[in-house]
Amino acid sequence: MVADQFACTAAVLEETPDAVVVSNLGVASYVLAEVQDRERNFYLWGSMGSTTATGIGVALGTDEQVTVLAGDGSLTMSLGVCSTVATAAPPNLTVVCFDNGIYGTTGGQPTPSIDFAAAAEAQGLPATSVADDAAFAEAYADAVARDGPSLIECMVEPSDPEARPTFDFPHIPRRVRDSLAE
Amino acid sequence: MSWETDVIDGLRDANIDLVTQLPDGAMDAVVEGLDEAGVRTLRVEREESAIAAASGIWVTGNRGAVICQSSGLANTLNAIGSLSVPARLPFLALVTRRGDLGEFNVAQVPAGYGLPAMMDEMGVRNTVVSEPESIRQTVRMAAETAFSTRTPYVVFFDTTVTGYGQEAQ
Numbered sequence: 442m443v444a445d446q447f448a449c450t451a452a453v454l455e456e457t458p459d460a461v462v463v464s465n466l467g468v469a470s471y472v473l474a475e476v477q478d479r480e481r482n483f484y485l486w487g488s489m490g491s492t493t494a495t496g497i498g499v500a501l502g503t504d505e506q507v508t509v510l511a512g513d514g515s516l517t518m519s520l521g522v523c524s525t526v527a528t529a530a531p532p533n534l535t536v537v538c539f540d541n542g543i544y545g546t547t548g549g550q551p552t553p554s555i556d557f558a559a560a561a562e563a564q565g566l567p568a569t570s571v572a573d574d575a576a577f578a579e580a581y582a583d584a585v586a587r588d589g590p591s592l593i594e595c596m597v598e599p600s601d602p603e604a605r606p607t608f609d610f611p612h613i614p615r616r617v618r619d620s621l622a623e
Numbered sequence: 624m625s626w627e628t629d630v631i632d633g634l635r636d637a638n639i640d641l642v643t644q645l646p647d648g649a650m651d652a653v654v655e656g657l658d659e660a661g662v663r664t665l666r667v668e669r670e671e672s673a674i675a676a677a678s679g680i681w682v683t684g685n686r687g688a689v690i691c692q693s694s695g696l697a698n699t700l701n702a703i704g705s706l707s708v709p710a711r712l713p714f715l716a717l718v719t720r721r722g723d724l725g726e727f728n729v730a731q732v733p734a735g736y737g738l739p740a741m742m743d744e745m746g747v748r749n750t751v752v753s754e755p756e757s758i759r760q761t762v763r764m765a766a767e768t769a770f771s772t773r774t775p776y777v778v779f780f781d782t783t784v785t786g787y788g789q790e791a792q
Contacts, residue, residue, distance in 0.1 A: 494674075494679070498675065499682055501665065
């Protein structure tokens with residue numbers, strides 16, 4: 442059994458409606474936009490491999506919850522970033538790695554098979570792995586409640602979002618910034 | 624007054640809130656001084672993450688700066704080109720430059736010597752500081768340029784500033 446990325450993304454917004462959500466380019470951002478476009482959605486439109494590091498920067502500057510929605514291909518590109526999360530230890534940062542087993546925006550080529558939870562733990566970042574919607578919702582609530590960062594690896598079916606919005610890229614971070622300043 | 628102190632004072636003048644960095648012997652005193660001055664520093668695992676984190680903190684109303692070597696800045700081209708520039712996420716980068724005057728290691732030459740032109744090609748404004756005078760003002764003005772215009776700005780420090788020949792001995 443695997444989880445549904447739409448349902449898990451919706452669960453993130455339900456649990457933490459005020460969170461800044463930093464989403465990886467491609468599927469993670471398309472799914473987030475389709476579930477709900479909101480001021481604190483920080484869609485990335487490029488920079489594969491830098492989603493989690495962007496989230497660290499946001500988390501260090503605000504007391505609000507910050508959640509990164511990474512993809513397995515993107516996190517593979519910068520797996521060492523887990524050590525940076527662990528060292529910086531922002532208490533308000535949760536990293537979700539949606540593992541669909543493919544490079545979803547480049548044609549569905551298979552990604553390397555990596556135990557992301559074990560890789561995160563090995564770098565000092567507490568982590569858990571889930572494979573259904575209910576387990577994700579529970580793990581996410583636990584992650585948000587704990588005093589420190591953590592990673593949730595969530596096994597999901599590949600999804601093909603209908604919404605592929607053309608983001609106004611400079612407007613997106615400006616909108617997040619204005620929202621946090623209110 | 625050392626050049627390292629001038630860099631620290633320039634960053635403080637510019638109200639930098641977070642300095643993301645990878646270890647660099649030439650900048651050790653700067654990072655230590657920032658820690659002592661209460662300016663938050665973040666050590667990253669790769670320079671591309673330094674760019675992303677410094678870009679990310681901008682959305683919280685804060686100012687980020689990056690410290691790295693020129694070889695490290697070469698690691699960041701995708702983050703600069705597909706995040707910082709198109710999303711208009713400003714940061715100041717202070718880069719110790721290798722590859723030109725006094726360089727003994729050919730492995731430092733292609734990227735270190737070529738980076739100012741590579742930044743120009745990507746539309747990232749930059750300046751090379753070769754003399755230690757006016758560093759404090761240059762750092763501050765570069766930061767103001769970056770955050771006022773919402774684009775990155777890179778300051779390269781030549782070996783004539785950071786010290787010549789230390790690694791060769």
